[in-house]
Amino acid sequence: MSEGVKTVLVVAVALVDTDGRVLIARxxxxxxxxxxxxxxxxxVEPGERPEAALIRELKEELGIDVNEACLSPFVFTSHGYESFHLLMPLYLCRRWSGVVQAREHSALKWVRPAQLSDYPMPPADEPLIAWLRDLL
Known part of the structure; x- marks a missing residue:
């Protein structure tokens, strides 16, 4: 990769329900x-903190409210795509208010960590599966 590749900061969350399942979105x-x-x-928009971006995105995408204190930094992934480099911290969240709904995705699914690898994911998301499987 050349030196001039733009780095894009994206935040993601592993929402974990009371049964230990993780939410994934298509x-x-x-x-x-x-x-x-x-x-x-x-x-993450310019001038925005990662946690604030995640709270905003979860409201927009899933219709839920998350308190910043309920977001735990967990692990990150760094992946080079053809036209940019992605840096993505993954947070864990076990508490939120509201009912999860697919507002911007074609489907949502609650999945046991051991079954996450059964779902095709973008290359940047794939390394996160092993971390979640080991933790949960």
Missing amino acids: RPEGKQLAGLWEFPGGK
Whole structure:
């Protein structure tokens, strides 16, 4: 990769329900990597803190409210795509208010950590599966 590649900061969350399952979301048609499953989240806007971005994205994408104190930094992934480099911290969250709904994704699914690898994910998300499997 050349030196001039832009780094994009994206935040993601592993929402964990009371049964120890993790929420994954399918990328909608028309978006890059459509049809693949991912951890909810999104881009950090200029001047925005990662936690604030994640709280905003979860409200927009899933219709839930998350308190910053309920976001635990867990692990991150760093992946070079053809036109940019992605840096993505993954947070854990076990508490939120509201009912999870697919507002921007084509589907949502609660999955046991051992089954996460059964769902095709973007290359940047794949390394996170082993961490979640080991923790949960």
